[in-house]
Amino acid sequence: MAGKLEGKVALITGAARGQGRSHAVRLAQEGADIIAVDICRQLDAVSYPMATKEDLAETVTEVEALDRRIVATEADVRDVAALKAVVADSVAQLGGVDIVLANAGIAVFDPALPDATAFREVVEVNLFGVWNTVHAATPTMIEQGRGGSIVLTASVMGLTGRGGSGNAGADGYVASKHALVGLTRTWANWLAKHNIRVNSVHPTGVNTPMIVNDVMQEALASLPPGGPDLGNLLDVPMVESVDVSNAIAWLVSDEARYVTGVALPVDAGFLAK
Template identity: 55%
Template sequence: MADQSARGESGSTGDIFRDKVVFITGAARGQGRAHAVRFAEEGADVIAVDLCDQLDSVAYPMATPEDLDETVTLVEKTGRRIVAERGDVRDRERLAEVVARGVAEFGRLDFVIANAGILPAAGEQAHDITAFTDAIGVMLNGVYFTIEAALPTMLRNPDGGAIVITSSAAGFKSVSTDLDSMSHGAAGYTAAKHGVVGLMRHFATSLAEKNIRVNSVHPGGVATPMVLNEAMAGFVAEHPSFGESQRPLLTGPMMEAEDVSETMLYLCGPAGRHLTGVALPLDAGLTLK
């Protein structure tokens, strides 16, 4: 977060999204916060939503209202505006309310980053069936609801727009590596991250005539609180085959959330104007193994 704060104090670093508006889910911390700050640095105003509460199926501490407040502070330091609300992506009506408030404030909506996610694969709760239903609810249904909430406004843009779905390397391979690591939570995560590739292709095909581009990004391990926590460390220690399966081909430091943000900028910005329907691995070669 030091990099984000330092950039913010000196104002925006560019203007490729000047006077554009981005809607980001899961924006209280991690990748969602990094995307919000980076888009703001490039001139965009931000509509942000996050649950800011704990799900029983998740073994690690989830984001808090204070985390969302910090995202607001960091975006405002860039000189851009933000509408930030608590909301559950499984609640379609709530998402529509958040979008409506943001559009009333900013007058438009150009980009969607469907980013909200959970990793209910660790701890005893991973073996409860709610770990599966929560994973599907947040990361498959929630992605669909996010896009549906944004579409009525986006379809009015004469210049189109862009939608990017945060999938995962688990959109190409299973989280479970053997019988011992199998759980309802691992199954739900894998199924949801595969499923959003289908949603991406559905929307990419359907929205092309309106010049709305739709792609998915598939990161490997990213240094965020969803990955770097006591519960996941215990899971890796208990299941070494999982840890090995997450080791990328390229060596070097673990990917940071800001690295993913640069890919989001590319896919939404002018440089990515010819890309739609792409499931883009951002995994240092992880899925080649």
């Protein structure tokens, strides 16, 4: 039986591991071909280990095991020219682009970094990177005339002020994720006439290498006692990547054909507390 995304092509940034890989596999299970993008190198401002070439190769292996096509490229989402080249090359190979998952993101909590550097690095990737990704893909989507769906990966921290600590990197993270809600709404208006829907997803903590690492655990442990409650309402410390992927697989399918401009939490009740 054909999947609900049969014949679609999905561009996914941050696809080498974590949520990005999970999204690639989940959409491939529904029949989509994949354009996978990841920087695959360490950024100086990021203290935890980032994805590698080997991680991206594993994403390729898992998608191809589902008998779907995938074009994987190492590119920096801060480089819009590189993203445009990726889209042009991948579209030539796969026949178009119907879905965009602007998923790449970083967290910076190194107190040794100058404040302006920490703030700027996060915003460059998490906000400018998303803007670049969407603007690299939308001209093709519009020209195709077959509609489409865009999902921006935000966070529960894009819908709440809980967790503020005065750390410049954390400030940049919260600011960038809030900004994605604004982009979701304005882009939903911009692209509606082309039948391109735009939504954002807002996970609570997700069990990925970005969260589950010594640097992040030390940062969380250093928060002052009596601070904001960062726990979920449901009895689970984190959700899994596939929980977010399942929500996205619905959002980009025809089952959600009239859903646009929405900020969708996948948060185990975090925002209801």
